[in-house]
Amino acid sequence: MRKLYKIKLNNDFKISPNLVNFLNPDYIYLPFRDNSLIEEKIDFNIGDIVTENKNEVFSSSISGQLKHIEQVTLNNKTIAALIIENNFKENKIKNPTKEINNLDDFLSYIKEDKLYNKLNKKNVKQIIINAIEDEPYSLTERFLLKKNTDKILDSFDFLNILYNTEKNLVVLKNNELDNITTLLNKIGTYHNVNLVILKDQYLIGNEKFLLEKLNYDHKETIVLSPKDIMDIINYVDNGYSSNEKYLTIVNFIDNKIKVLNVKKYVKLSELSKHIPYNKDYVYIKNGLLSGIKININDEIIDDTFNSIFILNKEDQIEEKCINCGKCYQVCPLKINPKYRMDSKTYSSNCIDCGLCSYFCPSNINLRKYLKKENKK
């Protein structure tokens, strides 16, 4: 059995229980990667697909007018973005009514959505809502589940009927008491839905490790996050994925955590009220263990942006490797980071979880030796 570890946290954080809405940005910035507009027009509604590339479609999260192109950063890479100015009318695309009577209807309807590959499986025996967020301090999925429990459970039930599954689970960590209590009260209404509570261990939310723990075959199981369910709900109701995002802001300066509900493709700098700027602060996207350092002035909030961490700049002094072997022992895929560091070869299988660096007694940044993109 794969060994997973608990990450010890500082519990002095004050968590704001309420969701803070920021749904009226002045502008949004849609990534425009050397391709043309889907339609030659200036006025867009919420849900209009503006641009697309081979893997992704970028639909407008606000209604407004196309202004110009500007350079922004996404994951620290400079890209061109189309700017749409908000008219604050919240005009949405007109979605024709459709009937979904069976699984084939459902799959043909969501064919254009990014979740189609996940959902297009035959002989599914169970569906799992994986509400576990591995990155410490991040509360995005937890809040999503908490604020939309009824919607998520109803949709889950609908999916269970479509796929004709017998076993369906909602998986949580044992420290999420609020969600556990809520689900225990509501889950009785749904015949085939069970709640599974797992130990608080880092990487138990990773799909591969979760299915191993629960002893399910990935070919017969669909694993969805609360965000995936909300995207499906939006797509079925409106014809487009969610145009809003939950974003956890973890501020280590004043030890406060809050969750924002923002429009997608907003620039982080527009959230200056919630994300204080200081040149001596470091801003990390999506986690302290596997996240990336970003420049908040030009970074935009895309679909993958779940959390931002604000820390003081600290110089971590790297000492020489003492040959303790802890990095190898804790690696969930047994990759041997020390060998990669000594032989200067990257690993194609590394999932960049950061556990090796977390445990290293010499403060060595092993991530840069495992993945080429971490070196830049």
Add this chain to the structure above:
Amino acid sequence: MNKVYLKHKKTSFSKIYYFSILPLIIYALYKNGIILYLRKYISLINIFKPVLFTISSFIVLLIINLIKEKKIGLMLDDYKWLFITLFLPLNTNYLIFIVLIFIFITADKDIKSKYINLSVIFKLLLIIILYLLNSYNYQNIMEATASFNYNSLDLFMGREVGGLGATSYFYIFLTYIILSTNIYYKKTIPFVASITFIGLLIILSIFFPNLITMSNLGSVLLVYVVLATDFKYSPYIIKAQIIYSLLLAIMTILFSVLTNIYEGVFIALLITSILSPFLDKLFERQNKTK
């Protein structure tokens, strides 16, 4: 550059090593200091002679770290130089000890080689020098002049001839338990080596009772617990550690038991330290495709 911004707290790393050496030092002070004073073999000031070597080693480490690493305190792999003093005879010449420990600690900081276990060479060289000077003797003054009738409990608690802090099985076991609370300590090595060694000893004593002479079991166990687990000179892959421990135990039987060389366990450790990097490389090759 992307890195990890959350670190596992290792503030107790140093404290665990200091705590683990404490029982052995206290026992050294008691057996080779306090008892001798109470029985009027030595003067009051000589009570502290057993801990003089450990304290001197600590001070030399602080000085060298200040000069070389520009830091006050011990580095993560400096603890072997404190533990090595527990294996010394009480009558070790202090001047020779200080000169040698200074040279060897400096060399240990500079030499990158993982094959030459300098702490073991230091011990063996010191013993050779003492032997040449005719002062190689582990007995303290009471053990040299009086006669004793030790029972099993005496031996277990350390009432036998041996190094300063290397005679009590009970305190060595306590040291192992304390060190095992440190997540970086290579606890597999002493566990496998000790079980293998004791098992082989029992088997050999059943079949060859006349061949077996064993008088420094405490030293052997303490070597397994503190020197064989040295970060630099022992393998870091668990499977390699198991093979290393088995080889160490077999070589200890060969050099210490069958040939009755008192320092045989150090010779065994010297040889297995040379093999340690090769054992790691053997298992690293298996991992190459990941």
